[in-house]
Amino acid sequence: MTKFGFYVAVVGATGAVGTQMIKVLQDRDFPIKQLTLLSSSRSAGKKIQFKEETIVVQEAKPESFEGVDIALFSAGGSVSKQLAHEAVKRGAVVIDNTSAFRMDPDVPLVVPEVNEEDLKNHKGIISNPNCSTIQMVVALEPIRQKYGLNRVIVSTYQAVSGAGAQAVDELYRQTKDVLEGNEVRPEILPVKSDKKHYQIAFNAVPQIDVFQENGFTFEEMKMINETKKIMHLPNLQVSATCVRIPVETGHSESVYFEVEKENVEVTEIKQLLSTSPGVVLQDDTREQLYPLATTAVGQDGVFVGRIRKDLDEDKGFHMWVVSDNLLKGAALNSVQIAESLIKLGLVRK
């Protein structure tokens, strides 16, 4: 804790993302005067170490937000819907890592490297985008700025930790069962609340979140709609196929995009991305250098490689984008939003 700092609350403090939020707040030396850790009644009472202090996790209630300046929510959409406005009512700025408010026109949806300025319109709640959206827009935004952007087609290779700690347990339990020749009994993935569950170990499951009437999943629609909102491109052609694969942490994405400008060369794009905020270029096919989930995990950056021009379409390019879905995809981006709010003087002090 620092003498001059903010009253910060983390809601969902014992979950996969909450745990990372606490770690990111500590690692970045976020100016905290007091840290309140909140959870469901089930996890209340747990003790979590933060710097030199041991903090007891409390059950999240409306009163928990009295005096809180910044509340980081990551406890599921229903908790956010129930408590975010309570926190705002008490003067807190809410940074919400669920899909509850993302498409609300009154709620800025922010990736600081892309649209930090949107924070200025906040009315108490700011949404943190979906993990798979964040890493893609960080890579696309510098390209949009310099060459324009007409079209995006993405296929994802998403890690299991995006579905929470229970899903990670299931991945390892199933993996062990396959190695030992035991029967695999899927219970959580692809969607815990959905009717059917499928094996994730040694498999690729083309369903993340529930299906919509149009045949796309909600995860795919999140990528489509959130990308348009964050990049301020309502008419951008975006489509997504979202797939879960047996990786613990680190989302990978095969991204095809078309720029507006003609005759853009791959070397220019590499040069541009090598100095773009949040991006780490890993692209040297002679040295077999390209992003991998195993090397991205635990890192802050959005790793981009395998950039190449489409063989038929002059304005079309392909790239491979990898990032830690719990960090830049969730906890880190939320804390970066809080840092931007402070920098822009948008939190009470």
Place this chain on the structure above:
Amino acid sequence: MTKFGFYVAVVGATGAVGTQMIKVLQDRDFPIKQLTLLSSSRSAGKKIQFKEETIVVQEAKPESFEGVDIALFSAGGSVSKQLAHEAVKRGAVVIDNTSAFRMDPDVPLVVPEVNEEDLKNHKGIISNPNCSTIQMVVALEPIRQKYGLNRVIVSTYQAVSGAGAQAVDELYRQTKDVLEGNEVRPEILPVKSDKKHYQIAFNAVPQIDVFQENGFTFEEMKMINETKKIMHLPNLQVSATCVRIPVETGHSESVYFEVEKENVEVTEIKQLLSTSPGVVLQDDTREQLYPLATTAVGQDGVFVGRIRKDLDEDKGFHMWVVSDNLLKGAALNSVQIAESLIKLGLVRK
């Protein structure tokens, strides 16, 4: 063995695909008078059961093909380059499952459901396409026939068995090492002969085969060039991103395609594919029905699902295509080629 049948040889009989070829020949009751199993000197002497007979594997030599009518090759490109012409010289028809002759204009590249007629132009060697290409063209051909086809963008989720038995061993060894907290030591994947090796367990590796000057891998170029050749569409816009994931068997593909015709509806495409040769439609999002590697393994079909129209492009559609890469992707397609040759009277008898 049958009284009226062919003299058949399998080259690479002890490998991952060779083993499947022998099984497919048996399961489909292929008319065999005598089966010769060939391998490198290292595997010669092994005994393999075929129906009621125990066959001793012999070292493949030019003389091995004396009297052979049909030779199925799957022992790597260098073996095919060395021995395929020797087999042809002795009167055999060679069905080659390596990339050695695929792009040779004198060699038909055949998927029987798509271009069986091309077999009529054979000069002794017929190539079996790359596994990831076969399943995609089986799904695309009925669409091309009915609606025309302008463009394909595919991202693959490829199984480790496509890289051979050693790679499968490596996947399971690494998986065990990760579960037990041991250090992972990659030695085979992504490409055994390449400089660097990366972990495949709990990872997604965007390199299959070696890189070309244009930034695409050889696997990606195979998908691009073979698709054009098989479908007789030299000007088709095709691009591919090929990725290895920790699945033992069963390639999955996220395929975006654009048809020529306007106003095609998803229901029409589903109707069409439900009766297309080689295709099994698995597409009912209300019932969470879609193709999966774990359900496709051991099956003959090309499974297609998640068919949906692009949200912006009337002529654009997305689908998910899964097949057993050792069966339809390799052994089964090779045996089907042999069956087509017999049907068309293109093997000596």
